[in-house]
Amino acid sequence: MYVLALNASHNNNGNTAFLLNEVLKVCKEGGAQTELASVHEAVMDTKMPFCVACSSPCSKQCYKDTKLDELFEKVKKADAVIFGSPVYFGSMTAQLKAFFDKTRAVRGDKAWVGKYAAAVSVGGSKYGGQERTIDHIQSCCLVLGMTLVGNSSELGAGHFGVSAHAPAVEDEYAKTQAKVLGKRILESIG
């Protein structure tokens, strides 16, 4: 079992990283190999951080042999992927949207179809758009054919993923829901 968490914040030690690690902790305790990776560093390693539709189908030329190429391969190997993003203007960060925009070739190859996907989000405001951010991430996952996992498990019923209010370390409800999501991911992988 390999569970990969993708941090869409530029901050490797921020709220999003904290929340993703809370989910990973449970997965690790359940026997999974876990890893936390930076979407920001991967996208910034490409020749052009945004998809400019330079060829159709996508030739991968902007990201071939970059950290993004490596990250796409890691996702391919993972049994489940947890996407984590801070709320930026009511949605995911530009880095994560750029990441998804660069998956046209992945989608064409059906490389991630059926792979489990979950989402977590942290906002500076209590109701700052965390659920919308999760919704937007899940839309991208569905376009890739991924199978969505929410935070409902034998530990309790939840909703769409984990929404947290920064500082996430003080958000007790979110920390509980992160455990539920981790458990659900393990149950899904089987």
Ligand SMILES: Cc1cc2nc3c(=O)[nH]c(=O)nc-3n(C[C@H](O)[C@H](O)[C@H](O)COP(=O)(O)O)c2cc1C
């Ligand atoms: C450009 C920008 C836009 C933001 N927009 C929102 C927002 O719409 N809603 C919200 O609750 N917080 C918003 N925030 C606050 C971040 O979501 C918050 O600081 C978050 O905890 C950062 O996560 P990190 O510590 O993982 O980087 C915004 C922050 C930035 C820099």
